[in-house]
Amino acid sequence: MQERARKDLEAVKAYLEASMAPDPVRAATYVSQKFLCRFTGNRVFDTPSGPTGFNAQRYQWVKKRIERYDVVEGEEETIIYSLGYLYGAWPDGRPFDHNRYVDRFVVRDGLIIETDVWNDSAEWLLDPSISRA
Secondary structure, three states, X not given: OOHHHHHHHHHHHHHHHXXXXXXXXXXXXXXXXXXXXXXXXXXXXXXXXXXXXXXXXXXXEEEEEEEEEEEEEOOOOEEEEEEEEEEEEOOOOOEEEEEEXXXXXXXXXXXXXXXXEEEOHHHHHHOHHHOEO
16 A cells, blocks of 8 residues: 555544544644545534534444445545444433444545445344344
8 A cells, every 4th residue: 555545544543543532622723624524314414513413413432333434536535434433322312232333434544534434323223124233
């Protein structure tokens, strides 16, 4: 992996760590001024506090069990996928685990330009019998 891509990956890791704290102020230090986050359900946010606020409504608490990062080096940008599982508790306190997620980041010069977020939470909320703790 080239040095630029390594730097971009470290920015994504630090952003995710801050986001899961949750510390959107610290997470914001890893994003571009033109940051765009397309969250589950095509909710669009321009700061890390947007997803943090949404998660505060959807979960009592939530964390990521990151299984791997896939890094795709481009000429000017690095595309980074974070894959794994969410675990935590729903607002009523019921625990959950093994909730698949994929985050896609576009990173340039060590700053996150955009991210897309997908997970199983909506399906699990519609049919609680499929969620596992």
